[in-house]
Amino acid sequence: MTISGAAASAPRWRLVAREGEDVVITTVDADLDVTHVQRRPRERWWDADDAGTRWVWSETNRWYPGILATPSLVARCHDLRLAHAILRRSALVADADALRAATQWDVAGKEEAQPLTAPTLFDVEGTSPAGVPDDPEEVLAEFRRQQLAIRGSSNAARLRLLVAAESAGALLAVEMHSAGVPWDRRTHERILEETLGTRPSPGEQPERVREAAQRVRAALQDPSANLDSQPKLLRSLHRVGISAESTNRWELAEYDHPAIAPLLVYKKLTRLMSANGWGWLDEWAADGRFRPVYVPGGVVTGRWASSGGGALQIPRQLRPAVRADPGWTLVVADVAQLEPRVLAAMASDDALAGAARGQDLYEGIVNSGVVRTRQEAKIAVLGAMYGATTGDSGRLVPALRRAYPRAMGLVDAAATTGEQGGVVSTWLGRTSPRATAQWRDVQAAAALPEATESDRTRARRAARDRGRFTRNFVVQGTAAEWALAWLADLRGRLAALPPVGANDAARNSAAVFERRPHLAFFLHDEIIVHTPVVYADAVADAVRQAADGAARLLFGRFPIDFPLDLRVAQDAAKS
């Protein structure tokens, strides 16, 4: 159960696979030769984790829940499915033909989410519509293909890091699902009641929603106006002289009419009710834990996606419902301006890194005299990374280009590559998808002598759209890598803390996390650790040290800060 932090300079790879009713464990040496094969009955194949072992398996979602239930933690693994997805299209891999030919390891991105509730290992078998292989020969063959691809790549160290970080993330995703986010039902109910009114009977609307709807209908002088159907609402608005083209919040706010204010309230309230109302509470947090399914690598850039419960969209308003158990507390941390800091390091832009020194990068930019206000700095930086060309943001970007030519040069080059149909890569070598056939057709059509002006306009727009995507890909993707390195480092530090209490009789899977500090939530650049109060300081230190560790792991000695906004509190409400 203890995870050793000892550097395993020569990791021992142990491949696990299925053969009939048994689990076959194949040990492989540094030359990728098999040194040992073991066959064990599947019911109890797992005994203990060894320091220095890296478990190689088809898919963490398939193998880890059963181990966690024993209960045990795995220190290191190599997830063949996730690694395959990275390596088969990494521009760093010189020859990916063999990997690309192994299509049985390709799983459509959105179909990846697996049921993670299985109490034992093989209960999930067959539930995956497009399951990756699990037989010993193919697992070994794919592992060899991947190792050869990495060894023959232009930067094996970075790809190794990326695959290890991705795999650590996969372990953590299963663990966080198992542990869950501590969720205080009564706090959530209180927020709902204060905002919406008391819980209505099924089919009814809560009081505040009814009131808001009444006020809108009165102002529209239409007692039967439908506020939930966009086209009908739009027609109702037009009838009273509100000539909006859409019903989105920002456009409606521009009109001065007594119906607008209550309508915006109505939209706000019904959103809360349908997305995170009583129904959500019953379905997702009834037992005091919210257990989202995380999907590592679910976003093209390498960010995680999620499936079920809207894990990545919990409204700030409900953050107070994330509440530590009695005797426990939360360590809540997020990175200030992760993406521009990552950009400064990638581009070795000393000027931007200098502005980033300290807590607030935007203030740093203001202090350098590049723009006048913090708000301008923020808009300019976001515009630079997203490719804004118009509005305030577009106007401010040129000032940034003058002040930080290296950083801006990097994202501008990524945009140009994308516009021309090329691919771009993150710092560790995750590579963007190739241009689609449809995209290339549009470009080709515009290049023909008989192309119309509209063909050319269409092609230009498609090119710029793709340029904005690749521009952002390098930054968002590298930020995701930094975050993974942070998580992986922190995970190791938390595992090194001795469990509290002495309840060795506890055998259910949740017991692992009832006795030790554990990550409970992760969202792009922020984490929540749920910890016994006695470990609060140790955990806070670990979170900071892990951030430093991630910075050095990715960017070596380049002087870039990643300051954290960190707080220790009973609940996760923003202070």
Next chain:
DNA sequence: AATAATTGCGCG
């Protein structure tokens, strides 16, 4: 009746 597309809004 089932599935796809559209709109809007929550998160970073």
Next chain:
DNA sequence: AAAGCGCGCAATTATT
């Protein structure tokens, strides 16, 4: 005030 990137989900309308 809502541009510029990446998502998931609910409600509705459109299509099959």
